[in-house]
Amino acid sequence: MDEMTQLRELRADAPVPAAAALAPGRERLTDAIAGNGGRRTLALRLRLRLTPMLRDWRVASLGAVVAVTAAALVLTQVVGVQAPDPTSPATVVGDLDLTSPAAALNRAADHLERQEVPPEPRSDQWIYIREVDRQQEQQWEELPEEVRKKIPMSYSPDRWVPYDDKAAESDESDTDYRTARESYRIAAALPEDPEALLARLREVFPTGSGPDGAPEAKDEHSFRALSVLLESYPIPPDALARIYRAMATVGGVKVTGHLIRDASGREVIAVTRKYDRSESRREILLDPVDYSYAGTRDVVTKTHKVPTPKGRPTMVQKRGEVLIDIARTHAAVVDAKGEKP
Known part of the structure; x- marks a missing residue:
């Protein structure tokens, strides 16, 4: 887990981080986010997937960062949306059909199934990701x-x-x-049948219980599991095609x-689903040219x-x-940490 992912997940609303004050701060944040997908979403957004070297730092520094960024929960205004420009690459491609989830996602799957499947990365290689997160940048x-x-x-948008991370x-x-x-x-091992595929992902990414809130309903659980997997890189194009068909x-x-x-200012496809127990929705963004996760x-x-x-x-x-609001602008397999394609 890289350092900036840790910072990104520290968006919160909490009191000054004296040890005794941390408990009510967590309670406040939990209650505030309850209207945004429930405790399960809160747990996912704040969870720190730390490397062993940084685990002890979490306890000492989490409260400090959370307190300083207390006003950052609702920072942004509406991002402007526009109809596609007729000269944009997405329109020139001519493959877009946004009339329904099935039309858009099956078209994406058709495109991906025509792509050559590259070899799996070697165990000694690294995954480079660059993401634009204006909220995180402002908080820093x-x-x-x-x-x-x-x-x-x-702060850095690169990670x-x-x-191959056996410890993780x-x-x-x-x-x-x-x-x-x-x-x-x-x-790569997901089945072709959409129902079987979704059942497998719900098994891989189980729903919450206890401190994470009540278990999710089947469809919300499926959409979250899909979104978690789609954040990973790389995913073979034929597997991505199966995922999109199931998502529809x-x-x-x-x-x-x-x-x-x-x-980042790009035009992208938004596949959405409203949270079952809140007045907000999750959006999975896709590149309209190659249909990669965006x-x-x-x-x-x-x-x-x-x-x-x-x-x-x-x-x-x-x-x-x-x-x-997070935009992934680059993703690649590289041979060493610090290398960019």
Whole structure:
């Protein structure tokens, strides 16, 4: 797990991080996010998939970073959406059909099934990812210098993860985290039948219970499991085709009828599903040219008040507010950490 993924997952609303104050801070954040996908979503967004060297740092520094970024939960305004430009690459390709999830995702699958399947990465290779996250960048810039000096990391949109990470594979504390190699092989082994494929992913990425909230309903569970796997890189194109065909069958899934602008300014496809127990939706973003995974967003679907602990100001989330907005602009297999394609 790279350092910036750790920082990205530290978007929160909590009090000054004295040891005794951390508990009510966590409670406040949990209650605030309860209107945005429930405790399960909170756990997924805040979970730190730390390398062994950084696990002890988590306990000492989590509260400090959370407190400084207390106002960052709802930072952004609506990202402008536009109809596709007739001169854009997506339109020139002529393969887009955004009339329904089945039309869009089956068209994407048809394209991917025609692609050559590259060899699996070697165990000594690395995965390079570059992501644009304006919220994370702003949060980092707003951190006081004295706080930055105490954090063993710095802001960067670039990250590298080892393809073969045996230590992470043996860590069973995070039921949603899989290494790049694990994800590749899970995807490659998925069955053709959409129902069987979704059942397999629900098994691989189990639903929450206890502190993670009530178990998700079948369709919400399926969509989350799909989104978790799609964040991995690489995924063989034929496996990605099966994933998209299965996604089109999940109840409640929609596709925005026009391309939207992601955090990097690109026009992308948005495949969406509203959270069952909140007034917001998750969006999986796809590149309209090669249909690769292009990022994710969480968007408020209805203006509403978010419950907060007694004595805390009431929070209001407005329809159209973008709570999470991450654009993946580059992904590649490289031979060494620090290398860029």
